[in-house]
Amino acid sequence: MPKSMKDFVADAKGRVTTVSPGAALSASKDSGDLILDVREAEELQNDGRIEGAVHIPRGLLEANADPETGKGNDQLLKHREADSKVHVLCASGARATLAADCLDQMGYNTTVIEGGLAKWKKEDLPVQS
Template sequence: MTIKSAKDLVAAANAEVETLSAEEAVKRLGSPDTVFVDVRESEEVAKTGRIAGAVHVPRGFLEFQADPTSPTHNAELGGERSLVLYCASGNRSALAAKALRDMGIARVAHVQGGFPALKEAGGSVEPS
C-alpha cells in the first residue's frame, strides 16, 4: 500500500470539488442561498475573527454537524443552500468540501487562499 501525502489528498480533493477564487466567493457574500463555513480551529478564529455572517464549524466536527441524523447537527449546514468553505489557506477547506461531497452534499465549494484571500478581496470581518 502506497501512503499518500497530505499534498496528494488536497490535489485529489481540488480535482473533485468546486474551487472559487476569493473574488468569486466575495460576490456570494450575503446571498440568502449561500452559507459561508469557516472550518478553521477555534483558536485561529479567536485571533483573526471570521468573515461576517460565516458559520464556524471546526474541521474536526464538520461531518457530524452536517449529518442531519447526528445529535450535533447544525441546521445552518442543511437545506438547499450552497456551502462555501474556507480555512487559512485553502487546503483544509478542500478536504472538508470533498468530505461533504462524499456525504452526498452536492452544492459545496471552497475558497482558494482561504481567509486571508477573502479578507483581501473585500470580505468584511467580524470578531469571533
C-alpha cells in the same frame, strides 16, 4: 506507499470546484448561500472571522453535517439538499478542500473559497476581529 496530507489535498482538488472570495460573499448575500469556516476556534480569535459564516472546525464536520448523528448543525443541514451552495473556507485552502470533498460526498453542493482567509483579506473583504 503512505499518503501525506498534500496527497489527499491534491486528490480532492480534482473533485471540487473553487470560487473567489468576492463571489462567495456576493452569493451569500444575494442567494442565501452559506459560508462555512472550518478553521479552529483559536484561529478565529487570532485572525478574525467572517460575519454570518457558520463555524465548524474541520475535525467536527462530519458529525455536524450528518442529520442522523443527532448533532447536526441546523444552519448547515438546511443547505444539504437546498438549491444553494456551501462555500468552504479555511486559512489557505487545504482543509477547505478536504472538507468540501467530504461534504460533496454527503450530498451538499460545495465550493472552496480560493486562497482561504488569506486571500479574503488580500481582497480587502470584511473580517470581524
